[in-house]
Amino acid sequence: MSLVLAVYGKGGIGKSTTSANISAALALKGAKVLQIGCDPKHDSTFPITGKLQKTVIEALEEVDFHHEELTAEDVIETGFAGIDGLEAGGPPAGSGCGGYVVGESVTLLQELGLYDKYDVILFDVLGDVVCGGFSAPLNYADYAIIIATNDFDSIFAANRLCMAIQQKSVRYKVKLAGIVANRVDYTTGGGTNMLDQFAEKVGTRLLAKVPYHELIRKSRFAGKTLFAMEDTPGKDECLVPYNEIAETLMQENTPASIPEPIGDREIFEIVGGW
Ligand code: ADP
Ligand code: MG
Numbered sequence: 001m002s003l004v005l006a007v008y009g010k011g012g013i014g015k016s017t018t019s020a021n022i023s024a025a026l027a028l029k030g031a032k033v034l035q036i037g038c039d040p041k042h043d044s045t046f047p048i049t050g051k052l053q054k055t056v057i058e059a060l061e062e063v064d065f066h067h068e069e070l071t072a073e074d075v076i077e078t079g080f081a082g083i084d085g086l087e088a089g090g091p092p093a094g095s096g097c098g099g100y101v102v103g104e105s106v107t108l109l110q111e112l113g114l115y116d117k118y119d120v121i122l123f124d125v126l127g128d129v130v131c132g133g134f135s136a137p138l139n140y141a142d143y144a145i146i147i148a149t150n151d152f153d154s155i156f157a158a159n160r161l162c163m164a165i166q167q168k169s170v171r172y173k174v175k176l177a178g179i180v181a182n183r184v185d186y187t188t189g190g191g192t193n194m195l196d197q198f199a200e201k202v203g204t205r206l207l208a209k210v211p212y213h214e215l216i217r218k219s220r221f222a223g224k225t226l227f228a229m230e231d232t233p234g235k236d237e238c239l240v241p242y243n244e245i246a247e248t249l250m251q252e253n254t255p256a257s258i259p260e261p262i263g264d265r266e267i268f269e270i271v272g273g274w
Helices: 015-028 056-062 098-111 132-139 152-168 193-202 214-221 235-250 266-272
Strands: 003-009 033-038 084-087 120-126 143-148 175-184 206-211
Touching (some): 003 015, 003 132, 003 152, 015 033, 015 175, 033 132, 098 120, 120 132, 132 152, 152 175, 152 266, 175 193, 206 235
Parallel strands (some): 033 084, 143 175
């Protein structure tokens, strides 16, 4: 069976950038990886394949929504370090339901028998709304990973994700492996103080701290992972957290927990006081 990871976080927080670099770190350590973008933005695999690949919803449209006519080749592109990419895609803006598309993609993977074919399957999922189809990857995941930054809004989203994970853990095996602190700005002195306190409060930990770095920002638009960027000052330091996360996930007993989230009203008081 594949090790299934579900990466969640608020919109624009760096889920896809982080996901692609975790996939790359895992693949370069020898794992066969499938990364699945579950966001109508459909650019999760762009750093891996260097293109905006055909989405599941587009492929389904071509066969009049007859699932059984689709093969893995219709929806999977292979890119950097042999990583396979798949994008769920989204319905036309203003109509349809993005979550439905994600649910359809998760089902399609099962129909194609792909859950057994990879060492690692990483879902990169929109995390502002953890409802309907957007929560479906949690039904399959061994570990959820939350991407957050050191501010109230992303901690609020992280707390909602903890609620979803706690809820799902009643029926499914999913646990939270931890929080990746992204875009850590060491120049302002804030570092990760709020995230550290939040992690302790809900019973999880910081998996790694990824700095804010121009090279990471640029890699995203160059259609590359950081690993594939040319060697420039700072690159090696920025690769460290991604490699650390990969090593943690590949070990026999990855530390993980069922989080105990803060109440939706309580969080304003608690986090506001930090
Ligand atoms: P999401 O998938 O959560 O919507 P993205 O991965 O697309 O977010 O990232 C949003 C933006 O943030 C992109 O422009 C990306 O280049 C930038 N970004 C993400 N992580 C970092 C980082 N550690 N340092 C600098 N820029 C980053
Ligand atoms: Mg994204």
